[in-house]
Structure formats: C-alpha cells, structure tokens
Amino acid sequence: MRSIRIIFLTAVLSAFMMAGCGRTGSNHSNVDLGMKAIENNDFESALANFEAAEKKGENKELVYRGKGLAHMGLADYKTAVKELTQALSCSNGHISDLEYDISFYLAVSEFRTGDMKGAEETCSAILALDPKNPDAFFLRGKTELAQGEKDDALRDFNAAIRHNSSDPDLYISIYECMSDAGEADEGADYLKSAMELTHITGLQKGKLYYWMKDYDNAKDILEESRGDGTDPEVVLYLGRTYEALGDESYAASLYKTYLEGNPNDVEICNQLGLCELDVGDYQSALAAFEQGIGVGYSEISQSLRYNQIVANEYLGKFKEASVLMNDYLEDYPDDEDAKREYIFLSTR
Numbered sequence: 001m002r003s004i005r006i007i008f009l010t011a012v013l014s015a016f017m018m019a020g021c022g023r024t025g026s027n028h029s030n031v032d033l034g035m036k037a038i039e040n041n042d043f044e045s046a047l048a049n050f051e052a053a054e055k056k057g058e059n060k061e062l063v064y065r066g067k068g069l070a071h072m073g074l075a076d077y078k079t080a081v082k083e084l085t086q087a088l089s090c091s092n093g094h095i096s097d098l099e100y101d102i103s104f105y106l107a108v109s110e111f112r113t114g115d116m117k118g119a120e121e122t123c124s125a126i127l128a129l130d131p132k133n134p135d136a137f138f139l140r141g142k143t144e145l146a147q148g149e150k151d152d153a154l155r156d157f158n159a160a161i162r163h164n165s166s167d168p169d170l171y172i173s174i175y176e177c178m179s180d181a182g183e184a185d186e187g188a189d190y191l192k193s194a195m196e197l198t199h200i201t202g203l204q205k206g207k208l209y210y211w212m213k214d215y216d217n218a219k220d221i222l223e224e225s226r227g228d229g230t231d232p233e234v235v236l237y238l239g240r241t242y243e244a245l246g247d248e249s250y251a252a253s254l255y256k257t258y259l260e261g262n263p264n265d266v267e268i269c270n271q272l273g274l275c276e277l278d279v280g281d282y283q284s285a286l287a288a289f290e291q292g293i294g295v296g297y298s299e300i301s302q303s304l305r306y307n308q309i310v311a312n313e314y315l316g317k318f319k320e321a322s323v324l325m326n327d328y329l330e331d332y333p334d335d336e337d338a339k340r341e342y343i344f345l346s347t348r
C-alpha cells in the first residue's frame with residue numbers, strides 16, 4: 001500500500017493527472033445525507049447514501065472519505081484504509097484541512113488494523129506538512145510505543161505536549177499508553193506535570209487524581225464538581241472512583257440515577273454492567289449491557305457485545321453465549337481473545 005507521503009507528493013507534483021477526482025461541482029446532497037447518517041451512527045444507511053452520491057457524480061474525495069468513516073464506524077478498518085487512501089488520491093493537488101482530516105482518519109484506521117508502521121508513516125507525512133500537529137505527534141508516539149520504540153515515542157509524546165501543553169486530557173492519554181505498555185511509573189510523570197497546569201477544571205483535576213490512584217482526593221474533587229449530576233463524565237469518573245474505593249453499591253446507584261434521565265448513555269450502561277459483574281449480580285449486569293446495545297450502534301458497541309457474552313457465561317447460559325459469540329466474530333473477526341473464548345464455549 002502506498003504511504004500518504006507518496007500520495008501527498010503525487011498530488012502536489014501531478015495535480016493535472018487527477019483532475020477527474022477533484023472538487024468538482026457543489027451538489028453534495030447524498031454526501032450530506034451520508035454524513036448525517038454517520039452522526040446518527042447509522043453506518044449502513046450512510047454507505048447507501050455514499051453509493052448513491054458516487055453514481056450521481058458528487059465530489060469523489062468527499063464520497064470516499066464518507067465511505068471510509070462509515071467503515072470505521074462498522075469497525076471494518078481494512079476497508080476504511082482502502083477508501084480513505086482513495087479519497088486522498090482525489091485531492092487534485094490541493095492540500096487543505098480536508099486532506100489533514102482524511103489523513104488522520106487513515107492513520108487511526110491503519111493503527112486499528114495493526115499496521116503500526118503504516119500508521120507511523122502516515123503521521124510522519126502529516127507532520128512533514130504540519131510540524132506542529134499535536135494529534136499526529138501523539139498518534140505517532142502511540143504507534144512507536146506499540147513497536148517497542150520507547151525513546152522515539154517519548155520524544156513524540158513530549159512534542160505533542162509542547163504544541164498542546166494546556167490540555168490535561170492529552171497528559172492522561174499519554175499515561176494510559178505508557179501504562180498499557182507496562183511503563184506506568186514513567187507515565188505517571190505526565191500526570192504530575194498536568195497537575196501543575198493552571199486553569200484546569202475540577203473535573204479535570206478529579207480525573208488526574210483518579211489516574212494517579214489518589215482516590216480519596218479524586219472523590220472529594222469530583223463530588224464538588226458533581227452539581228446536579230447531569231454531566232456524564234463526572235458521573236463516570238465519580239462512579240469509577242467509588243468502585244476503586246470498594247463502594248460498588250454506591251457507584252451503581254450513581255449510574256442508575258443518571259440513567260433514569262439519560263437511558264441512552266451507552267458508556268454509563270457499560271460501566272454499570274461492569275460494576276454489577278464485579279459484585280456478582282450477573283443478571284443486572286446483563287440487563288445493563290443489553291440496555292446499551294438496544295440504543296443502537298455506538299463507539300463502544302464492541303465492548304458492550306463482548307461484555308454481554310461474558311455476563312451470559314457467568315449466568316451459565318452457554319448456548320446463548322455461543323450464539324452471541326458467533327455473531328460477534330462475524331463483525332469483529334480480528335479479536336483473538338474472542339476466538340479463544342469461542343473455542344471454550346463450543347465445548348460447553
């Protein structure tokens with residue numbers, strides 16, 4: 001597969017060769033419908049809209065970009081890479097925010113397919129044209145860390161911070177990457193640096209305390225930030241903090257109270273289910289996961305469906321779990337852990 005760097009150079013040097021793919025025409029009605037469907041997590045309808053857009057000769061770069069985003073939503077990252085690469089080939093020699101946008105989605109898709117080197121090269125190409133892009137530095141650092149290139153990763157993480165030093169969530173994301181790579185102690189230095197930032201909110205400080213495992217301070221700060229209890233991120237982190245402190249019952253009550261007014265919050269549904277799993281209330285856990293799944297496709301649909309299978313296993317419903325796992329693997333065939341679990345279920 002050609003790297004984005006080559007695509008960029010081709011676009012710049014040979015624009016006239018791609019005139020048929022450029023930004024021709026202003027009628028994007030089907031593309032607009034497709035993007036609206038993506039906003040509503042209706043990715044199958046989005047793909048139908050983009051197919052219609054292609055047949056009607058709408059802007060090809062936007063069509064292929066839309067297809068790529070829809071396939072990302074369906075967790076079909078291999079096809080997303082193909083479509084997003086095609087979108088970039090239609091840039092008509094024009095490098096704008098749209099191309100940066102497509103390129104970043106391409107890098108994320110490459111990362112999700114396990115093509116770390118491809119994702120790294122894509123990020124490098126973005127940085128060659130936008131050398132102060134913190135998102136590209138962060139993602140490249142993530143790919144380097146996954147390849148065991150710790151020094152390079154740290155260099156890129158630090159560059160990301162240099163260009164976006166006031167965002168505490170960036171420090172947290174770097175910590176999570178380091179922790180996942182077995183470097184939690186070194187990653188904690190980023191959390192400490194974030195604590196020294198000025199003008200951070202109570203929620204942000206509470207999140208930092210949570211990741212630093214200072215749960216008492218996290219609880220106090222997040223309780224102060226709780227307000228009327230309608231901020232989902234406060235509820236999520238406050239609940240997780242109470243779980244970490246061993247008060248799963250109160251954490252579950254926080255999630256349930258929030259869901260009474262916000263039944264379609266899939267992330268809170270998932271966290272409630274995990275909390276109920278931890279205390280052994282498997283039926284309630286299953287109900288929470290199924291509530292989240294019932295909302296429709298979301299960014300955490302894969303987690304919800306896998307956790308639904310786990311809850312069925314704990315309930316001894318191995319036949320149901322096996323059927324669900326078969327469906328799950330059709331949609332997420334690259335999940336190696338799920339494949340091993342399916343073998344186990346097949347023996348029950």
